[in-house]
Amino acid sequence: MTQTTSSTETQGSDHRLLGALKRSYSLIQALGVLVLLIILMQVANERFLSPINISNLLGQMTVMLIVAAGMTVIMISGEFDVAVGAVVGLSAAVAGWLLVRWMPVATAADQQTWVILVGVLVPLLVGPAIGIFAGLVVTKAHIPSFIVTLGTLMMARSLTLVVTQGQPIPDIPEPIRAFGQGRWVNLPLPFDFSGFTESGALADLFMWLPIQNIVWVAVVVYAIGWFLLERTTFGKRVYAVGSNRTVAMLSGIRADRIKIYCFMIVGFTASLAGVVSVSRLGAVSPNTGEGLEFEVIAAVVIGGTSLSGGQGRILRSIIGVIIIALTRNFLNLARIEVFWQGFATGTIILAAVLLEALQRRISGRQ
Amino acid sequence: MQPSSVLLDCTGIVKSFAAVRALRGVDFAVTAGRVRGLVGENGAGKSTLTKIIAGLYPPDAGTIRLGGTPVRFGGADDALDKGIVTVHQDINLVQTMTVAENLFLNNEPTRGFGIIRRRQMHESAERLLGQYEIDVSPDAVVSELPNDLKKMVQIAKAVSLQPRVLLLDEPTSSLTEAEVRVALRLIRSLAESGVGIVLISHYLNEIFEVCDDLTVMRDGQVVADGPIAETTLPAVVSAMVGRDVVTTRRDKSRSAEDDRPPLMTVQNLSVAGRLKAISFSLWPGEVLGVTGLAGSGLDELARAVFGASGSSKTSGRVTVDGTPIPPGNPPASLAAGIALLTSDRLREGILPAFTLVDNICLPVLPRFANRLGVLDRKAMVETSERNIIRLNVRTPGPYALARQLSGGNQQKVLFAKWLETEPRVFVMDEPTIGIDVGSKAEIRDIIDEIAAAGVGIVLVTTELEELVSLCDRVLVMFRGAIVAELTGEAIEREAILHASAGGVESKAVPA
Numbered sequence: 001m002t003q004t005t006s007s008t009e010t011q012g013s014d015h016r017l018l019g020a021l022k023r024s025y026s027l028i029q030a031l032g033v034l035v036l037l038i039i040l041m042q043v044a045n046e047r048f049l050s051p052i053n054i055s056n057l058l059g060q061m062t063v064m065l066i067v068a069a070g071m072t073v074i075m076i077s078g079e080f081d082v083a084v085g086a087v088v089g090l091s092a093a094v095a096g097w098l099l100v101r102w103m104p105v106a107t108a109a110d111q112q113t114w115v116i117l118v119g120v121l122v123p124l125l126v127g128p129a130i131g132i133f134a135g136l137v138v139t140k141a142h143i144p145s146f147i148v149t150l151g152t153l154m155m156a157r158s159l160t161l162v163v164t165q166g167q168p169i170p171d172i173p174e175p176i177r178a179f180g181q182g183r184w185v186n187l188p189l190p191f192d193f194s195g196f197t198e199s200g201a202l203a204d205l206f207m208w209l210p211i212q213n214i215v216w217v218a219v220v221v222y223a224i225g226w227f228l229l230e231r232t233t234f235g236k237r238v239y240a241v242g243s244n245r246t247v248a249m250l251s252g253i254r255a256d257r258i259k260i261y262c263f264m265i266v267g268f269t270a271s272l273a274g275v276v277s278v279s280r281l282g283a284v285s286p287n288t289g290e291g292l293e294f295e296v297i298a299a300v301v302i303g304g305t306s307l308s309g310g311q312g313r314i315l316r317s318i319i320g321v322i323i324i325a326l327t328r329n330f331l332n333l334a335r336i337e338v339f340w341q342g343f344a345t346g347t348i349i350l351a352a353v354l355l356e357a358l359q360r361r362i363s364g365r366q
Numbered sequence: 367m368q369p370s371s372v373l374l375d376c377t378g379i380v381k382s383f384a385a386v387r388a389l390r391g392v393d394f395a396v397t398a399g400r401v402r403g404l405v406g407e408n409g410a411g412k413s414t415l416t417k418i419i420a421g422l423y424p425p426d427a428g429t430i431r432l433g434g435t436p437v438r439f440g441g442a443d444d445a446l447d448k449g450i451v452t453v454h455q456d457i458n459l460v461q462t463m464t465v466a467e468n469l470f471l472n473n474e475p476t477r478g479f480g481i482i483r484r485r486q487m488h489e490s491a492e493r494l495l496g497q498y499e500i501d502v503s504p505d506a507v508v509s510e511l512p513n514d515l516k517k518m519v520q521i522a523k524a525v526s527l528q529p530r531v532l533l534l535d536e537p538t539s540s541l542t543e544a545e546v547r548v549a550l551r552l553i554r555s556l557a558e559s560g561v562g563i564v565l566i567s568h569y570l571n572e573i574f575e576v577c578d579d580l581t582v583m584r585d586g587q588v589v590a591d592g593p594i595a596e597t598t599l600p601a602v603v604s605a606m607v608g609r610d611v612v613t614t615r616r617d618k619s620r621s622a623e624d625d626r627p628p629l630m631t632v633q634n635l636s637v638a639g640r641l642k643a644i645s646f647s648l649w650p651g652e653v654l655g656v657t658g659l660a661g662s663g664l665d666e667l668a669r670a671v672f673g674a675s676g677s678s679k680t681s682g683r684v685t686v687d688g689t690p691i692p693p694g695n696p697p698a699s700l701a702a703g704i705a706l707l708t709s710d711r712l713r714e715g716i717l718p719a720f721t722l723v724d725n726i727c728l729p730v731l732p733r734f735a736n737r738l739g740v741l742d743r744k745a746m747v748e749t750s751e752r753n754i755i756r757l758n759v760r761t762p763g764p765y766a767l768a769r770q771l772s773g774g775n776q777q778k779v780l781f782a783k784w785l786e787t788e789p790r791v792f793v794m795d796e797p798t799i800g801i802d803v804g805s806k807a808e809i810r811d812i813i814d815e816i817a818a819a820g821v822g823i824v825l826v827t828t829e830l831e832e833l834v835s836l837c838d839r840v841l842v843m844f845r846g847a848i849v850a851e852l853t854g855e856a857i858e859r860e861a862i863l864h865a866s867a868g869g870v871e872s873k874a875v876p877a
Contacts, residue, residue: 232480233472236463240471243462250458251472252443310462 078309127267180279243310774805
């Protein structure tokens with residue numbers, strides 16, 4: 001509402017182009033940082049762009065990817081959820097407990113399928129349940145979501161210790177481990193010239209990238225998330241509520257209900273990530289997901305989602321996650337002490353917030 | 367539907383807020399196919415009435431009939447469902463979404479399961495915009511549109527909901543002349559299609575141009591009602607103002623026409639899109655009133671004169687005692703002896719969690735500091751107490767927190783704060799807004815006293831009472847420009863209303 005022009009002329013096409021460039025500034029910036037990082041990584045270690053390393057990296061960032069999808073939704077609605085890491089941990093713990101401690105060791109083979117199904121599906125309800133609770137407190141008692149989810153964070157962490165008794169749960173059943181650790185599909189990526197020049201075979205022109213199965217879970221999450229946000233009335237309502245709650249309510253949108261749904265969605269993605277991490281690691285550690293929340297928020301912000309809600313694109317969060325994961329990987333490759341990791345992540349979070357302020361100034365929005 | 371059927375019929379509507387009776391038994395009807403104007407001064411009860419009709423407030427007493435059956439609205443969405451659509455004065459669009467997304471927000475065409483028919487939405491938006499001659503792409507992001515286009519999109523959105531009753535609250539206040547024409551045509555054509563329309567506007571010439579019926583409100587009551595053909599613009603103005611108002615004029619002994627040079631001159635002060643070539647002079651001891659309708663640029667004028675608007679958008683020259691004041695540099699303005707009392711007391715004025723001492727002494731802290739920067743608390747308290755007595759601030763003591771005080775007393779604290787800077791020019795933006803009647807009178811006395819001490823005062827206000835009783839001269843603004851200057855006996859309510867509502871008198875009454 002601070003427009004100062006009162007002209008009724010249509011804006012010129014060059015103006016429109018400039019506008020489009022300004023709007024996609026955050027995307028250009030994120031992609032720029034990503035390319036820069038990749039170059040840096042490749043220089044630091046020439047094996048970085050090898051199929052096996054890329055495949056491993058993708059597997060490692062899957063948990064963060066899944067949670068970032070839900071975090072994007074809740075942040076577009078104008079709220080936060082800092083409990084996601086703890087919910088990942090609690091869901092993993094519940095899955096581990098159901099699969100290992102609840103299921104008797106000598107379960108008959110025909111019953112095992114059934115137990116596994118319970119062990120995978122029931123933990124998926126943990127996040128939505130916590131989400132309803134947090135959403136109700138935030139919307140009905142008008143308490144900032146940061147504080148409310150700080151509360152649910154501590155509760156979920158504590159429950160995780162109760163469920164696991166503070167001990168790791170090893171020996172997750174084989175079918176689940178087989179899925180989580182398998183790479184059943186190879187994806188052809190074009191142009192691995194070294195192989196082609198050696199053999200001359202057409203198949204060697206491609207770099208065959210083995211994709212960990214869990215990565216497909218993230219792909220499905222982002223496909224659904226994109227469709228939900230960009231193509232459905234629910235998505236429009238999420239953007240509207242996050243951008244201007246009053247306008248949304250005057251349009252007849254039940255803003256509180258939309259926010260509660262968003263809390264359930266982010267909770268669901270955290271639970272899903274918890275189950276995925278169980279299947280990937282084949283075990284549950286009581287501190288699964290610790291510190292994940294801030295890395296995820298940083299990733300989402302780097303992807304261009306506004307801290308104040310109403311703006312953001314879910315697919316861009318993928319770029320943010322990759323940037324965070326690569327930074328961590330870079331520290332390993334560069335043989336920097338592990339103690340510096342928190343410092344690096346903190347720097348990235350601050351840089352992300354500063355970049356958001358810069359983006360706002362460049363795109364001229366309030 | 368018969369052309370003369372009554373769609374909405376309110377009888378005996380009463381509404382109170384705490385001790386204030388906003389509506390005292392109002393009857394109001396909207397007829398299908400007709401435009402009803404609703405006019406009255408600020409605080410007459412127009413917006414309370416429309417908010418009740420739009421379902422935002424429940425009435426304390428009285429009945430609302432919709433198509434003959436009594437209704438009680440459960441909220442804004444309930445009234446919306448029943449076909450009562452409101453276009454609010456402030457632009458109610460989601461700034462980050464596109465025009466098409468806004469037009470169909472919460473009303474998107476879907477294929478079931480909430481999946482949006484995007485092409486259909488785009489085409490419907492294009493058709494709707496074309497129908498009302500709104501030259502904007504459905505894919506344009508709202509935040510990048512100029513205000514007038516935003517307002518047109520907002521009206522188009524309301525129309526797309528296919529209202530039975532359409533409430534328009536000051537729809538033209540942010541529009542340019544050309545846009546006003548389009549908007550008024552749109553209102554007429556909607557009425558012809560059978561919609562019952564309520565048009566709230568301060569622009570009386572527009573009211574006379576498009577309305578079929580007119581309701582005039584004053585002090586929470588309907589004081590005139592009937593077909594517009596049976597009344598005249600002067601009759602409406604005097605009904606709005608009322609005849610029982612006794613105004614005490616201040617002593618006009620301080621004349622602006624003496625030979626002294628002006629204290630402040632403003633030449634061609636412009637702010638892109640907001641203010642157009644404002645020029646005036648201010649003499650010592652003069653109270654210069656500046657008035658106009660909401661949106662006519664009053665806030666901008668106050669800020670620009672003080673030098674608080676962005677320097678890149680501002681042009682023109684402000685001098686105090688012949689010395690030019692750089693634009694966009696509040697410290698320089700303060701040093702030159704200009705003070706600005708902002709209209710938004712809570713957000714831009716008082717520091718609610720600070721004590722009165724800290725509030726009052728804030729701009730003049732260096733005066734109380736020794737060379738090491740340590741403050742002399744005792745002197746600060748003495749200064750504050752002197753002001754508390756002088757301005758009659760009702761407070762438990764100088765160490766009370768500002769938020770413990772009533773609005774009127776907070777305003778007096780702000781006066782104390784700026785008076786401590788010993789201003790030569792005091793710009794006041796709505797100094798009595800939102801405060802009780804008693805404090806209003808006291809603050810008017812304070813303004814009088816300050817002027818008597820030789821300070822030049824720019825009093826920006828929409829209160830007619832204040833203009834008539836306090837000012838030596840009054841400038842009337844209309845859409846960012848000064849359109850009239852009234853002095854002495856010419857400062858009277860009717861003249862001010864005429865000028866504010868659309869410029870010169872001859873233009874105000876259409877044939």
